[in-house]
Amino acid sequence: MFLKKFELHGFKSFADKTALEFNDGISTIVGPNGSGKSNISDAMMWVMGEQRIKTLRGARVEDVIFSGSDTHKPLGMAAVSITMDNQEGILSLPYEEVTITRKAYRSGESEFYINKNSCRLKDIQMLFHDTGIGRDSFAMIGQGRVDEIITAKPEDRRAMIEELA
Amino acid sequence: MFLKKFELHGFKSFADKTALEFNDGISTIVGPNGSGKSNISDAMMWVMGEQRIKTLRGARVEDVIFSGSDTHKPLGMAAVSITMDNQEGILSLPYEEVTITRKAYRSGESEFYINKNSCRLKDIQMLFHDTGIGRDSFAMIGQGRVDEIITAKPEDRRAMIEELA
Amino acid sequence: MVERFKKSFQEIAEAFKESFSKLFDGGEASLFLTEPEDLLNTGVDIEAKPPGKGLKHMNLLSGGEKALTAIALLFAFLKIKPSPFCVLDEIDAALDEVNVNHFSNYLREFAKHTQFVVISHRQGTIENSDSLFGVTMDKKSGITKMVSVRLQDPNQAVAMRS
């Protein structure tokens, strides 16, 4: 069991504080078109260090913060937290449970936390390096992108295999 | 009623001579993955003058000819015919019914016919120009390509609107 | 030339507004000229506002919203210049059940002026067709065969009298 809890507040269409408690095995997210399913997978990549705004389907950095609707004003901040079970020591940290938090403000500032201790983005990216999850991992497949691993150029496919070595 | 009959022989996975009789309204093609549905839409674009091998999902010109299987040898020719009702004179030809045929041989030769009279590729392309069907028309949407009309560049979208003027 | 473009642009923009709010059951969409004072060179951009949401650029829409917006634009083109026939290869793949039905009902309205050849795996689209063609691939031979399909149970294709 790895992913235990996932919390979003102000990230894209999640204007209200929302929490998902995960169990083992296969969890499936269902819902109508445009309801916010892919925003959850964007939030997972973002909290684990994704910086490329295009991969997060935005044009500007503030596109990850709730931008308002007919009835609600835009928010000033987006915050996402991911809580993982670390009993097998997959993340090289001395904790049995690890919570990563990322915040972004409309002013352009960002904050990062590992178990409520402030840290840098680099610390989070390094944490996931070599674990098989995180930004560049083959284990995060965005909508419409499943074909990319087979239509990639031969040298890119080699790089993927090298990472697994 | 426009499209009446469609015949394929040797085109991609259609090794056997196959004929589809169409009616008015909405005709839907169903079948498992890899069974040959998109090959039908490729054949429609091809017989109406499509030359770009990439749009036909091939790499070489002969990729449109049946290339063999565990039990069948490759064929030497692909032939596709499309029969259209022309009572409203949509095609500027003096016939009430028009059949276009295109053939390609492994040797690289091609043949084109309008109502069994031999013609050039150019004649077929000119025939469909301005009718709203044919190679470049917005009315032929290949698999996975529906988003292209909205993610196109503004100047390309303008060109589409100009064609409709 | 410029006059004709302007007139065609206005007609399509009008038709797009209408087809968008019909497919999305509300909301608004618009086509606008990137450089309205230079009609000769201007591009055409799109903005869409699904019901209840803020105005969005195409990249911020979801997968299904993008597909449905593209379908709305296609229908706007067909309304202004009905093409004799139209081939659509799995354009409903990203849509949820409700939107598949919105799409196939709306398609029905256009089938009076345009003949459609549609390729689809989705029940809502299959049920709303006038005729069905079944294709199958013989596992041993790698050759496509046509089979006849009953409308009631499209997934049970039976061998066609060849």
Next chain:
Amino acid sequence: MVERFKKSFQEIAEAFKESFSKLFDGGEASLFLTEPEDLLNTGVDIEAKPPGKGLKHMNLLSGGEKALTAIALLFAFLKIKPSPFCVLDEIDAALDEVNVNHFSNYLREFAKHTQFVVISHRQGTIENSDSLFGVTMDKKSGITKMVSVRLQDPNQAVAMRS
């Protein structure tokens, strides 16, 4: 470095052959080095042979065959280096009913070592899940809300106690 790459390549190629013929119920697929004599710079290419058909390059496969081949390669990676969790956003969209079931049954085998978060509209995938999360968008507010969904009838989401 080169030795490790070679070993990892051989393991993945082996796993890919296996996962491909399991998902396609037959057929063969292989990974091969574009320049086997230059291990330092060589690329890795793919060929696939669906059951009964000739050997094909990726571009000649159908939409569903491409997606299923990509899924086979993903599973081969997961077999060699099981990642703690994996997020899959509508990777089953191009598959027909039979292949959706092949995919979701095979996913079940990998769920012992990897936790999966799957986004899908397809019945076969939804029915094979351990737990379901429903999301909905309040039409007026443009805000995502979570709803509880019963496994028996996933399309009937009911409002969750917030």
